Amino acid sequence: MNSELRQANCTARSRMAYEVIRITCQNESTTTRLVIEGKLAGACVDELDKCWQQVSFNGSTFLIDLTSVSFIDERGKQLLKRMHDQGVKLVSSSLLSKCLIADIR
Numbered sequence: 001m002n003s004e005l006r007q008a009n010c011t012a013r014s015r016m017a018y019e020v021i022r023i024t025c026q027n028e029s030t031t032t033r034l035v036i037e038g039k040l041a042g043a044c045v046d047e048l049d050k051c052w053q054q055v056s057f058n059g060s061t062f063l064i065d066l067t068s069v070s071f072i073d074e075r076g077k078q079l080l081k082r083m084h085d086q087g088v089k090l091v092s093s094s095l096l097s098k099c100l101i102a103d104i105r
Contacts, residue, residue: 020044023051031061037068040076049079052088062088066097080104 021044022037032055040048055062064083066072069092072080081104084090090101 021047023048025051025055029060031063033063033065035065035068039071039073040066040069040080041071041073042075045073045075045079048076052083064088064090066090066092066101067094069094069097072097072100077104 020038021040024035024037026033026035034048034052034055036048038044064080066080077100080090080100084104090097090104092098092101
């Protein structure tokens with residue numbers, strides 16, 4: 001398995017606090033998995049979108065693992081919906097993310 005880690009501090013100029021997201025890309029033989037950790041909000045939504053667009057999955061199954069996501073804002077929900085509509089499978093073992101995934105489906 002090939003794994004790549006991407007971590008970003010995402011902040012808008014008007015904000016004092018940082019939003020932090022960690023995105024780990026795991027390439028397996030038939031699956032590409034992005035594991036998301038932290039808050040999917042604000043500028044971090046743009047970071048996930050950029051990462052998703054850069055990942056080459058060459059026809060393999062593409063998964064987004066939301067188990068370690070603690071918060072998702074409206075823009076994050078919209079991005080996940082767009083990803084799902086384009087064939088990305090959303091998975092999670094946390095109650096928060098499972099409810100969101102059920103709403104998206």
